[in-house]
Amino acid sequence: MTISLNKHQTEELQKFFDEIDQDHNGRIDKEELKQLLEKIWGKNTDFDINKAVTSIFKKCDTNGDGFITFDELASLAK
Ligand SMILES: [Ca+2]
Numbered sequence: 001m002t003i004s005l006n007k008h009q010t011e012e013l014q015k016f017f018d019e020i021d022q023d024h025n026g027r028i029d030k031e032e033l034k035q036l037l038e039k040i041w042g043k044n045t046d047f048d049i050n051k052a053v054t055s056i057f058k059k060c061d062t063n064g065d066g067f068i069t070f071d072e073l074a075s076l077a078k
Pocket residue numbers: 021022023024025026027028029032
């Protein structure tokens with residue numbers, strides 16, 4: 001899989017990734033994504049956060065291991 005982001009975009013994306021990846025193990029798990037969405041939408045949102053997490057993972061977690069890596073995120077951002 002080739003990543004065609006320029007250097008600036010890659011840095012921005014890395015920052016974004018680090019923000020979500022709260023334990024900095026290089027992978028975003030469902031709990032971390034859920035916390036991000038709760039931060040954006042608030043806990044009393046009308047959005048169904050669990051459903052959103054599932055659908056984001058379906059789209060982003062291309063190898064289906066239950067984690068989103070930086071490469072998986074970057075390949076979406078093209
Ligand atoms: Ca993590």
